[in-house]
Amino acid sequence: MDPETTIKIGFYVIFLLSTTCHEAAHAWVAKLLGDSTAYLGGQVSLDPMPHIRREPVGMVIVPILSLMMIGWPMGYAHIPVDRAWSERYPRKSAWVSVAGPAANLALLLLAVIGIRIGLATETFVAPRTMGEFSEITLTAGSAVGRSFAIFLSLLFVENLVLLLFNLIPVPPLDGSGALPLFTPKSMQRTYADLISQPTFQMMGIIAAWMLFPGIFSAVFMPVVNLVYTGVAHYG
Structure with missing residues (x-):
């Protein structure tokens, strides 16, 4: 399998x-606060299958x-909710x-911690320029070290994207x-x-996309620079 295909497969796994x-x-916080709808639907789970079955x-x-x-x-994806409870x-x-x-x-911070540990142990090195998203951090060592570097790079990028996109204050985000x-x-x-109206949700998705x-x-x-504080800085 060529490296590009391997990275794409890894990217999809990290997306999942x-x-x-x-x-x-x-789903977990909903259950804690009184809405068990998603819990009863199997969504309080780190197994991707219940979520895939709900939104294939x-x-x-x-x-x-x-x-x-x-x-x-x-x-x-989305979880089922009790509209009356909401x-x-x-x-x-x-x-x-x-x-x-x-x-x-939390996953973004986990990636940052992993990268910082790799830098401290000289397993990873800072890239000279920021190019591919699979190269947020690099290794000059073994194939295993390179795999970890790619995994943490993609975990970093994917969760930064999900964090920023979902925090845009437009429905249905x-x-x-x-x-x-x-x-x-x-x-x-x-x-x-207002935000439950399909028209506003469609407008929100278009606005978020733009x-x-x-x-x-x-x-x-700026976030990448924070990862490499004291190690390297990028313009």
């Missing part, structure tokens, strides 16, 4: 891992097609929305679902009705 953790975090198009077909066409796995407890529902991006932040934490109680029911490249470009290099 990251998206599964994202959705499982939503978004978890398998779309990411594989996008990986083949543009070299990047794009997809989607309307009754808008702030609890908002914390459920926060849980998914929080899981991606998690950033929009989290806004009731900051809105007056009197407005929460009206806001929930905004994301600029957001990612602005954030990516």
Whole structure:
């Protein structure tokens, strides 16, 4: 198998891992706060199969097609929710929305810790220039070391993408679902009705798609520089 194909397969595996953790975090926090719908549906699980069975198009077909066409796995998933519970407890529902991006932040930090340990042990080295997303960190050592470097690089990028994209405050993204934490109680029911409208959700996806490249470009290099603080800096 050629290296490019291997990297694409690895990218898809990391997409599955990251998206599964994202959705499982939503489901777990929902159960903790009183909505067991996703738990009863099997979504409180780090096994990707329950999530794939619920959303086979978004978890398998779309990411594989996008990986083949543009070299990047794009997809989607969601958990079942009790609409009556969400309307009754808008702030609890908002914390459920926060849980998914929080899981991606945890995986991002895990990748950063792994890279920093690799640098400290001289297993990894900082790349001279930032090129491929599979080369956030490099190794001059063994094939095993190179595999770990690629894995951590892709884990870093995938979860930075999921974190930033999902925090855009437009429906149906998690950033929009989290806004009731900051809105007056009197407005929460009206806001929930508004963001549940299909028209606004479609407009939100289009807006997020247009905004994301600029957001990612602005954030990516500063975050990479933080990873290499005291080691290397990039312009």
